[in-house]
Every structure is written in structure tokens, then in C-alpha cells.
Amino acid sequence: MENQKNRYKTKIGKKVYTIVGSESDMxxxxxxxxxxxxxxxxxEMLPEIDxxxxxxxxxINAVSDQIKLQxxxxxxxxxxxxKE
Structure with a gap:
């Protein structure tokens, strides 16, 4: 059951996206x-961009943050x- 795919809908900007994955709704x-x-x-910082x-x-920011954390x-x- 762990690999069960769930469908999750969310609106980002003006579009609705359906995300499929095994993660919880939370x-x-x-x-x-x-x-x-x-x-x-x-x-808000760059209102002229689409x-x-x-x-x-x-x-790009998310991947940059991921690299820094890694x-x-x-x-x-x-x-x-x-130390070991």
C-alpha cells in the first residue's frame, strides 16, 4: 500500500495543477x-514577469536551496x- 498514488489538486497563480504521488495530503x-x-x-518582487x-x-531557487542543504x-x- 505504500506505493499507492494519490492525486492532489492545488492552484498556483492562475492555474490548477494535479500532483500525483505517494505522499500524504498533509x-x-x-x-x-x-x-x-x-x-x-x-x-511581488518582479511584477513585470509572467x-x-x-x-x-x-x-531555480528550490534547487539552489536543495544543493545548499545537501x-x-x-x-x-x-x-x-x-569523530568516529
Whole structure:
């Protein structure tokens, strides 16, 4: 049952998106809220850009944040291995 796919609908900007995945509704609510907030923030900072450009900036920022977090995790894991 763990791999059961759920359909989750959310509106971001002017479009409704259906997200398919095995995560809980609570998880998808958190993801959707974060993306909506980031999208709105980009649109407020750069009102002249269209929704597609805003979405691309949100994606770029998300990947950048993911890389930074992975680097921190690698650093922490490296420090742990040195201590062992």
C-alpha cells in the first residue's frame, strides 16, 4: 500500500495543477503552500514577469536551496565520520 498514488489538486497563480504521488495530503499541503508562497514572493518582487518565468525562478531557487542543504548535510556527515 505504500506505493499507492494519490492525486492532489492545488492552484498556483492562475492555474490548477494535479500532483500525483505517494505522499500524504498533509505533506502535499505543505509543499503546495511553500510553492504558492515562493511564487507569490517572486511575483511581488518582479511584477513585470509572467507566470512561467516566475515558476522557473521558484524552481531555480528550490534547487539552489536543495544543493545548499545537501552540502551542509555532507559537511555534518563528514564531521561525524572524522569523530568516529
Amino acid at each position: 505533506h502535499m499541503d505543505a509543499v503546495a503552500t511553500l510553492v504558492k508562497n515562493e511564487f507569490q514572493s517572486v511575483k 507566470d512561467e518565468q516566475a515558476a522557473m525562478l521558484v524552481a 552540502e551542509k548535510l555532507n559537511e555534518i556527515n563528514g564531521e561525524t565520520q572524522v
